[in-house]
Amino acid sequence: MTDKKIIAVIFGGxxxxxxxxxxxxxxxxxxxxxxxxxxxPIYVDPQGVWWTGDALTRRxxxxxxxxxxxxLTLVHLDLATTVSxxxxxxxxxxxxxxxxxxxxxxxxxxxxxxxxxxxxxxxxGLLDFAAIAYTGCRLMGSALTMDxxxxxxxxxxxxxxxxxxxxxxxxxxxxxxxxxxxxxAITAALVNFxxxxxxxxxxxxxxxxxxxxxxxxxxxxxxxxxxxxxxEAMVEPFVPNLVEYNIAVRRSGDGTVQTSAIERPSxxxxxxxxxxxxxxxxxxxxxLDTGPSEGMASLNRKLNPQELDTTRENLIRSTASxxxxxxxxxxxxxxxxxxxxxxxxxxxxxxxxxxxxxxxFLWEAAVPSISFLELASAMIEEGFxxxxxxxxxxxxxxxxxxxxxx
Amino acid sequence: MHYETYGDGNGPAFVWLHGxxxxxxxxxxxxxxxxxxxxxxxxxxxxxxxxxxxxxxxGTQDYADGLAxxxxxxxxxxxxxxxxxxxxxxxxxxxxxxxxxxxxIILISGAGLQRKRSISYKIRAFSLRSLGKVARLCDTLFKSxxxxxxxxKFGSADYKAAGELRPTxxxxxxxxxxxxxxxxxxxxLLLYGSQDTETPPELGHKYEALMQDxxxxxxxxxxxxxxxxxxxxxxxxxITDFLKSLKxx
Numbered sequence: 001m002t003d004k005k006i007i008a009v010i011f012g013g014x015x016x017x018x019x020x021x022x023x024x025x026x027x028x029x030x031x032x033x034x035x036x037x038x039x040x041p042i043y044v045d046p047q048g049v050w051w052t053g054d055a056l057t058r059r060x061x062x063x064x065x066x067x068x069x070x071x072l073t074l075v076h077l078d079l080a081t082t083v084s085x086x087x088x089x090x091x092x093x094x095x096x097x098x099x100x101x102x103x104x105x106x107x108x109x110x111x112x113x114x115x116x117x118x119x120x121x122x123x124x125g126l127l128d129f130a131a132i133a134y135t136g137c138r139l140m141g142s143a144l145t146m147d148x149x150x151x152x153x154x155x156x157x158x159x160x161x162x163x164x165x166x167x168x169x170x171x172x173x174x175x176x177x178x179x180x181x182x183x184x185a186i187t188a189a190l191v192n193f194x195x196x197x198x199x200x201x202x203x204x205x206x207x208x209x210x211x212x213x214x215x216x217x218x219x220x221x222x223x224x225x226x227x228x229x230x231x232e233a234m235v236e237p238f239v240p241n242l243v244e245y246n247i248a249v250r251r252s253g254d255g256t257v258q259t260s261a262i263e264r265p266s267x268x269x270x271x272x273x274x275x276x277x278x279x280x281x282x283x284x285x286x287x288l289d290t291g292p293s294e295g296m297a298s299l300n301r302k303l304n305p306q307e308l309d310t311t312r313e314n315l316i317r318s319t320a321s322x323x324x325x326x327x328x329x330x331x332x333x334x335x336x337x338x339x340x341x342x343x344x345x346x347x348x349x350x351x352x353x354x355x356x357x358x359x360x361f362l363w364e365a366a367v368p369s370i371s372f373l374e375l376a377s378a379m380i381e382e383g384f385x386x387x388x389x390x391x392x393x394x395x396x397x398x399x400x401x402x403x404x405x406x
Numbered sequence: 407m408h409y410e411t412y413g414d415g416n417g418p419a420f421v422w423l424h425g426x427x428x429x430x431x432x433x434x435x436x437x438x439x440x441x442x443x444x445x446x447x448x449x450x451x452x453x454x455x456x457x458x459x460x461x462x463x464x465g466t467q468d469y470a471d472g473l474a475x476x477x478x479x480x481x482x483x484x485x486x487x488x489x490x491x492x493x494x495x496x497x498x499x500x501x502x503x504x505x506x507x508x509x510x511i512i513l514i515s516g517a518g519l520q521r522k523r524s525i526s527y528k529i530r531a532f533s534l535r536s537l538g539k540v541a542r543l544c545d546t547l548f549k550s551x552x553x554x555x556x557x558x559k560f561g562s563a564d565y566k567a568a569g570e571l572r573p574t575x576x577x578x579x580x581x582x583x584x585x586x587x588x589x590x591x592x593x594x595l596l597l598y599g600s601q602d603t604e605t606p607p608e609l610g611h612k613y614e615a616l617m618q619d620x621x622x623x624x625x626x627x628x629x630x631x632x633x634x635x636x637x638x639x640x641x642x643x644x645i646t647d648f649l650k651s652l653k654x655x
Contacts, residue, residue, distance in 0.1 A: 030636050033643040034625065057627045371439050373639040 004038040007380060008089070008106040010113060010123075012044040016208050016229065017114035020356055022062055025112035027357055029057060031372040037380065040106070042075065042089070044113065050075045052089065052104065075104065079130045087132040108133040108383050111354060115204055119354045120146035128390065135383035136331030137353040138390075144327055145351035148202050149234055151327075155348050158326060160319050163338070163347045164190055166235040167202065170227040177223065183216070186235060193237035199223060201230035212238055241341040244349070245308070247316055248334045248359035249324040253378065257321045261365035262308065266300040303365045312339075312346055319348055327351070330386055331379050334359040407476045408456035409449045412437055417444030418509065419485040421477065423493030424448075425515070425631075426564055426575070429455030432490060435635050439642045443649065447480065449473070451493065453571045463573035466492075466518075466581060470499035477507055484509035486649070490634060491515050491605060498583050501590040510652055512595040512645060515605045515630050518583035519612045534560050587616035594620040595648040597641055599628030621648070 011025025012018055025041060032039045041056040045064060053072035055061045061068060075089040089104040109132055111123050121143030127134045137145070145151045152162045166189035171177055190197070199222035201209045209229050213219035219235070226233040248260035308316075320335040334355035339346045352359075358379070360372035370378075410430050413420075420440065424432040430448035437446050450457040452464070452472060460468050473496060477485065486509050489497035494516030501508045523531070538560075541552035557566065568575040594617050598610035607624050614622040623644050628637040 030627075031639040034623070034640045035643055035647055054627070369442070371639065371642060373439075373642050376639075 004036060005108065005380070006106040007032060007037045007039040007108055007110060008042050008087075009039055009110040010042040010044060010050075010118075012046075013113035013116070013118050014044070014046060014048050015113060015115040015117060016204065018046055019062075021112055021114045021118065023059075024114065024354070024357055025110075026057060026059060027360070027372070028110055028112055028376055031360070031376040033373060033377055036377070040104075042109075043072075050077070050089075052091070077126075077130065077132075078103075079126070081130050081132060087130070108135065108380060108387070110135045110380070110383075112358075114352075114354055114356065115208070119352070120203065127387075133384050133387035135379045137329050137333065138386065141327050141329045142353050145329070145333075145353050146203055147232075148200060148350050149232070151323075151351055152348070154327065155319075155323060158322060160322060161315075161345075161347045163236045163239070164193070166190060168223065168233045168235065170231045170233075177220070179216075182219075186219075190235070190237055195219075196238040198236045198238045199226055200234045200236070201226045202232035202234050203230050239338045239340050239347070241343075243339045243341045245305075245316055245337045245339055245346070246334055246359075246362070247320045247337075248332055248355065248362040249320045249329070250332050250363075250375075250378070251324075251330065251382065253381075257325050259317045259320055259366075260359065260362035260370075261303050261367075262305065262313065262316060263362060263365075264302040264305040266302065301361075303362075307341070312344060315346055323348065323351060329353060330382060332358045332360070332363065332375060334362070407449060407452060407472065409447045409476075409480075412446040412448065413441045413444055419481045419483070420444055420446045421473070421485045421487045422446060422448045423451060423473075423487065423489040423496050424454070425491030425493055425517075426578075427454070427567060428490075431455075432631075432634055433488070436638045436641055439638060440645070444486075445481075447477075447485075449476075451496065453574065459570060460574070462570070463577055465574070465577050466495040466583075467499045467503060469496045470503055473500060474504040474507055483507075486510050486512065486652075488512040488514065488645075489516060491517050491630065492578065494518060495578065495581065495583060498586050498590060501592050501594075502586045505591065508592050510593045510595070510648070511590070512597070512648065513610075513613065514597045514641065515599060515602055515633055516596060516609065516613060517605045518581065519587065519609050519616075520582045521606070521608060584616060587613055588618075591618055593648075593652060595645065596620055596622040597633065597644060598622070598624050599630065599633040599637065600624050600626045601628060602630045602633070604630040 009025045009029050011021045013021055015021065029039045029041060041052060043051045043056045043064070045051065051069065051072040052075050055068070055071050073091045073093060075091045078088045078090050081087050086105045086107070087109070088106065091102045091104055093100050109127060111118055111134060113119065113123065117123060119142060121139045124134065124137065124139040124142050128139055144154065149165060149167045152165060155162050166185055196212050196214045197219060199211045199213055199219065209226050211222035211225055213222045223233055244265055246263045246265065250258050252258050316337055323335055324333055331353065332355065334352040336349040336352065337346050338349045358375065360375055363370040363375050364372065422430065422433040422437055424430060429450045433448050437448055440446065451469060453459040460472060484507055487497040487500055489495070489511065494513040495518040497511045497513060498518055501511050538553070538556055541556040544550050544552045565572065565575060594613070596610045596613050598605065598607040600607060610622045610624070614620045625633060625637050625640050633641065
């Protein structure tokens with residue numbers, strides 16, 4: 001009989017960041033302290049079907065074909081967890097006579113799904129509803145930061161540096177964006193800024209769908225591209241001489257907000273889009289079976305770049321801390337900034353509540369250094385505390401009943 | 407002998423001994439997780455990396471003697487030895503023949519004991535050995551090239567790649583450190599990957615049974631080499647606990 005906590009790490013998902021999420025999930029499983037925790041994978045395939053099985057811990061097992069699914073177990077989440085019950089998955093296996101059901105208990109779930117349906121508060125809401133403990137940001141923080149325009153408006157209201165933007169909604173079927181209206185809207189929203197502009201989806205992470213528009217035709221092409229993926233687009237001024245700076249933020253055990261090392265991702269392109277982040281190297285996919293240095297962790301980067309003077313470093317750290325604290329975030333969150341390397345101006349760009357590789361490489365480069373082992377343990381313990389704090393919402397003695405009494 | 411040094415110098419000295427065909431960089435990920443815990447010497451064992459060979463046909467005790475001589479020049483007192491695969495053989499030899507220089511040993515995918523083999527495996531091995539002897543005899547009598555053909559067809563990857571170290575390789579793989587394991591008195595931590603086919607968990611269990619003060623852990627899902635990179639954090643957790651237990655003693 002073991003008293004180790006059972007950790008269910010969920011990854012994959014119906015998101016364009018599916019493959020990167022697989023790497024993040026497997027990296028987290030490998031960073032679990034084996035003396036305290038026992039982890040197992042839950043893989044959400046691109047069709048949304050949930051699977052578990054030891055084979056899922058091997059990178060070489062992906063992609064999962066129909067043949068490979070035979071070695072896995074189909075599972076779904078039991079949403080009817082009682083107040084005193086332990087979270088569980090319901091596993092279904094075919095036998096000769098009928099489908100056989102069994103249960104897989106666990107103590108906490110670790111969402112490692114990037115982007116849609118993982119990072120946007122939907123999974124968190126589901127887990128809250130089912131009274132299941134989970135790591136990382138809660139529903140509100142996840143939803144607020146997933147919408148780039150909403151996150152920027154929150155930051156703007158706190159006096160934090162952000163670029164102006166224009167939010168556009170995908171036209172309903174049979175209608176089109178009017179050229180005159182669009183030009184007028186851009187002129188009004190992006191006063192003092194001319195082409196080029198940067199066009200982004202409002203609700204996708206990992207820089208998916210980010211494009212540069214050099215003129216109106218380019219803008220329309222970029223919007224069409226974005227509207228294939230997202231119902232909302234954001235148009236921003238394109239920052240000349242662009243460099244990006246990223247920093248991770250977490251809350252330590254004593255409640256203080258900590259910031260990590262700062263990284264400057266390297267890219268030969270104008271934009272650090274999804275292609276440049278994850279598919280660099282020309283092999284057409286993330287590196288597999290190469291150890292922990294993979295996915296976001298294998299991106300070329302400069303850690304603690306020397307060109308950042310104390311003033312700008314402090315601006316990045318204080319802005320990131322204000323966002324983390326004010327938005328009531330949790331886990332290991334990565335906050336990205338844009339910078340004009342000539343003028344030195346810096347703007348908050350976006351928040352990633354489930355960043356690639358949980359940004360462990362930024363914590364290992366921090367002073368003092370925090371290894372992924374310590375980070376994973378801290379995220380789990382924090383997740384238990386946050387979930388238990390919320391779960392005291394039912395008077396178990398009265399069975400939750402207020403009006404109907406015996 | 408070439409070595410790299412990490413760490414701040416405060417705390418115990420760690421000596422890292424890599425596996426066959428590797429060099430000190432095999433430990434670069436795992437050792438970095440301990441840079442705040444003392445000073446670390448990552449060695450290129452003789453014949454690997456930048457270190458010159460020992461005399462032809464040297465065994466693991468010769469490696470231990472050579473290592474002890476170098477340690478005498480760079481550090482005082484007992485060290486913590488961490489050996490992976492072949493490096494674990496050297497660590498065990500150090501624990502027996504240079505016990506005063508060894509505070510504890512940590513064997514990761516440690517080799518050194520003979521595996522339990524099936525009858526069919528033994529028959530096949532006996533047949534291949536006999537075939538090799540015949541090939542050598544033919545080469546001697548008829549100036550043929552059968553031994554080379556035999557080696558290229560039946561030799562292991564390490565055997566084929568051993569080059570000048572081949573006599574050492576042949577000697578090392580036939581060594582059985584049962585007596586040394588029994589004689590080692592220092593605390594030992596044994597870490598084995600559940601998916602390791604080269605030094606399977608069976609060897610760890612054997613070491614645990616033979617040694618006087620050993621604790622065994624099996625790391626689920628890791629193989630012979632990836633236990634050092636993908637498995638680095640789990641090794642870190644278990645080694646950290648082991649180091650704490652040493653302090654308490």
